[in-house]
Amino acid sequence: MLNALRRVFKHYEDYHAYGPPRLKAMGYLGAFTYVVFYFLRFTRPNPNLFDDLPARALAVLLFLLMGMREFWPDRLKPYYIRYSYFVLLYCLPCFTVLVALQRGGGVAAISNAFIILCFLVLLTDWRNTLVMLVAGTAMAALIYVATTANPKVPMDLIAQLPAFALIVIGGNLFKADTERIDAERKLRATQALAGSIAHEMRHPLSQLKHSLEGMQDLLPAPGGPQAALEPGQLQALYRHLGHGEQAVKRGLQVISMTLDEVSARPIDTSAFRYLSAAEVVQQAVEEYGYESEEARDKVLVKIEKDFTFRGDETAYLFVLFNLIKNALYYLKPFPDTRVTIIVGDHQVRVRDNGPGIAPEVLRGLFEPFRSVGKSGGTGLGLAYCQRVMRAFGGEIECDSAPGEFTEFSMRFPAISDEEREQHRLAAVADARTMLAGKRVLIVEDDPIQRMATRQKLGPLALTTELEEAADGQVALGMLARRAYDVVLLDLHMPGLDGYAVAEKLRRDPGPNQDVRIVAYTSEPAHLARAKALKCGMDGFVSKPCAQLPLLAALQQAVQNQHGKGSTARLAGRRILVADDSAFNRKAVAAYLRNTAAIVIEVEHGQAVLEQLHAQDGISAVIVDLHMPGMDGLETTRAIRASLEAWSTIPVIALTARSDEPAVAAATAAGMNAFIVKPVDAQVLYDTLARLVAPGAAQTPVTEAALPPEPPPQEGLLNLQRLESYRRLGMLEELIADYVPEMARLVDKLQGAVAGADVQGSIDALHSLLGMSGEAGAQALYQQVRRLYVPLLEEGEWPAGSAWLPELQALARRTEEALRAYCDTASRSAA
The missing domain is CATH 1.20.120.160 (HPT domain)
Incomplete structure (x- = not known):
């Protein structure tokens, strides 16, 4: 019997699984109406009318507590659903039947019964509707018999039983049909979403497969002679690695963009910074994953006049990637397609001479799940583009003529010269403060570029010591004699190149073994970054680089040097990691052990509680949301509901999803932060440092705005x-x-x-x-x-x-x- 009741209650929990809005609304509505209905009786005084004030006051109080869930203590919130069950049971069937019996029936009692039945059908599934009706009626009857000298059964209520049954049966049938329609809609949307992700992921996965096959071809056969790779083969191996990493990055971006759009997750405006439209467009064109060199050659950038806008670089790269992808979609059936991206006059236009879009389709082009002649597409990309542009304070429009062209125009709000200059001065001042008293070594074989770099770092001259080295060998000699804080290192130099310099610094003991190294090169970022990181470099900045972004790169390097903050604060801390995947646990544990943290690994929620009981001094818990048995949410609720000293320990969710329902559920359970898989080491360090030592998180560095520019000259010059x-x-x-x-x-x-x-x-x-x-x-x-x-x-x-x-x-x-x-x-x- 008890197990049957538990199964019935589980249906009620599932019915309200996506948050308490209905229950919260019912709490406030019930409290209000019960008070109002009580005072309405005084419009027609009846001295013989039974006064239900004590029972009604209790119902009002219970309703109010149900409505005020956000004010509950965290340790009580896990019991909210159980409490709401008792409230509905008492305040709806029990109270209504009890008052109807005590008043001997009547029109008012019958009307109240109809109202209560409707609410009960709306707020519960059919099983719990029946259980509550039976249990509530029985409770009311027992109270009535126990408190009344001459109990009677109101026959007018009995006469309405067929109507009551019709409401319960018809309401639940109607609700079941509505839920079936909603489920079908959700299924279709899910299928469309799955198809969209599969369609969007096909290309990065194909690119990754190609990269892995290229790496496999270069590797020697197992069991055979282990021949060393020739220089050309080694470069090819790194090239394939760079392409593979780029493909993985693009795939993760596709997933993030799709989930953000589906959940309508707001764009974080606090991370906005000043960006050069020309630089972001050029970066998008260079980093986009083309299917072939032919496709790459079809995209042309035309800079009529660069401008500065305030926004998020990653979000806008998504926008440009999506528009480039759409423009190249018809390349095979229309091989003469050309894509031109034009920057000028505070707008970016992406124009192609493909098949065009019919006028009747343009109106709904930016609506979610609206696709134009594309197999597997859902139109989520264009809906996301519109959300991003609106978050930037701009707008996106599309103009097209079938058989002639399609042009997407993105207009940005103008940044005033005064705002640009204020931001520039503030950025320079920040860099000067951060780099004050530091030694910076510029390693560059080209004397003209060396001079230009020194000129860009001119604002630091009064507070920062700048030195130069004409080649890698000279740089090593200087680095052997004295300590530096940052090395700005060109990668492509004759003789000893930047990679060799960095590798030797990291390998050989000396005063600069841990110096911060910023790679400064015109090599494609996705090809050079893997090699630079492998050699122990800490940052990467592309040539050509304007003055303020270069200052920001050096500033970021010094910030990371100071604080090894996030990692230093984790040394010696006990971190409990719970994940049913051994691979995921080992990856996170490896990151943490690299900071000298003490890591305890478990594979389910019950083990988390056991470790917290058994060990003192655990600083934080990282728990996967989805584990068999006791999952991350249940584990967190149990931690918060305990009366132990560790009930307030920081709990971090480890999850592959960060949509609004997941965030809301984790927050309600009492979690403190989210880390999205695959785990980024620095995000892990910063998040933990912030929670175990408040105030330790680093402030992100923003790139500075570029100064205003004069009118363009035929597009030849910047x-x-x-x-x-x-x-x-x-x-x-x-x-x-x-x-x-x-x-x-x-x-x-x-x-x-x-x-x-x-x-x-x-x-x-x-x-x-x-x-x-x-x-x-x-x-x-x-x-x-x-x-x-x-x-x-x-x-x-x-x-x-x-x-x-x-x-x-x-x-x-x-x-x-x-x-x-x-x-x-x-x-x-x-």
């Missing part, structure tokens, strides 16, 4: 960068040094191509890439990058013979434009 050079007094020096050097590198490239020297071409393009970017030659920079990345990855020149003359012609036009800009600036200054 006038924003040139204007910053002019303010620094470097413009004439730029023309005198950079322009001849770019011409020399173009000639060097021509000679390498004529001699079929692939490595020489890579070296020339690498130097020209960094030089053109620093000089503000944006069109030349973009063209060089389109040539450099495929050549570096595949070791082959572009198809055809026109690419070199086109590059030479572009270099000549760039030189003319640079000289003309310099002449104009000189005349303006005079």
Whole structure:
């Protein structure tokens, strides 16, 4: 019997599994109506009417407590559902039947019975509706018989039993049908969501598979002679590793974006920072996972006028990835498709000459689960794009003509010159404060780029010691003689490159074995980052880099150095990790042991409680939400409900999902924080440090806004960068040094191509890439990058013979434009 009642109550718990809004609303509504109905009787006084004030007052109190759940102590909240069951049982069937019996029936009693039955059907499943009706009626009858001298059965109530039964049966049938329709809708939405994720994940998984196959081809056969990899093979192995990591990152981003959109999770505006539209667009085009080199060549970036906007870089990259993906979707049936991304006038436009979109479809294009002629798509991506742009304070629109073009326009709110300048000054001041008294070593073989880097770090000159090294060997000599705080290290240098310098520093004991190393290179980030981290580097900043982002990169490096804060505060702490997956436990435990924390591993919730009882001094519990037996939520409730000293211990959820229902459930259970799988080590450290030692979490560093720029000049130049050079007094020096050097590198490239020297071409393009970017030659920079990345990855020149003359012609036009800009600036200054 007891087990049967438990099973029935479990249905009630499941019925209210997604939070207490209905019960909370009923609590306030019940309290209000019970008070109002009591005073309504005084409009028609009846001295013979039974006064139910004591029983009604109890019902009002119970209802109010049910409505005020958020004010309950945390240790009592786990018992809320059980309490609500008792409240509904007493306040609905028991109270109503008792009052009806005591009043001898009547119209009012019959009306109240109908109302109560309707509420009971709405608030419970059919099993508990019947149980509550039977139990409540029986309780009321027993109380009536025990408290009344001459109990009578009101026949008018008995006469209404068929109507009462009709309400219960019909209401539950109607509700069951509604629930079936809702379940079918949810099933279809789930199927659409699963299909969307599968569709979106197909490409990154294919890319990952390709990378793994490439790595497998390079590895020697097991059991055979263990031959060393040749340099070219080693580079290819790292290239495949970089592509694989990029594919995994893109896949996780797809999942995050989809879940955020489905749950309508708000975008965190506190993490917004000032971003260059041109830089983010260029980053998106470079990092997007293309299916082929042909697809990569179809995307062109045109910078008419860069601008600054305030937003989240990752969210906006998602937007651009989605729009690029949509534009390239029809590449196979429409091989002449071209995608142009245009930056200018506070907007970014993504235009393609694909099949277009019919006018009747445009109106609902940004609605969730709306897809246009795409197998497996749901339109969640475009809905997410709209949410992101609205969070940025902007808007996104689509214009299209079937058979001609499709253009998505993203308009951003203007950032005033005053706001930009205030942010720039604040960022420089922060960097100057953080880097005060520090020694920074700039390692760069190119004297012009060395000079440009030193100029960008000029605001630090009064408080920070800046030194230079012309190559890796000189740098090692300087690093052997004195200690530095940060090394800004170029990766691509003749002789001893940046990778070798970093590896030797980390391997050999010395004053700089733990120095912070920031890689500074024009190599593609997804290819260089894996090698840089493997060699022990701590940060990565791409060339060309504006002044303020470079300062921010150094600032971030020094912050991490100071505080090894998050990790230092974890040393010696006892951390309890609960996860039924041994692999997940070992991964988290390995991260924590790296900070000298003491890790206790268990595989279910009951073991967590046992360890807390058995051991003193546990600082925090990391618990997986989904475990067999006692899951993470139940474990946390049990911890909070205990009367032990550890009932307030920090509890962190380890979960693969962070949607609103999951967050709400974890918060209600008493959890303190979320860590989303796969676990990021730094997020793990920062979260734990914040909870075990309040105030230890690091403040994220934001990139600074770029200064305002003058009107564009035919798209050849990055006038924003040139204007910053002019303010620094470097413009004439730029023309005198950079322009001849770019011409020399173009000639060097021509000679390498004529001699079929692939490595020489890579070296020339690498130097020209960094030089053109620093000089503000944006069109030349973009063209060089389109040539450099495929050549570096595949070791082959572009198809055809026109690419070199086109590059030479572009270099000549760039030189003319640079000289003309310099002449104009000189005349303006005079």
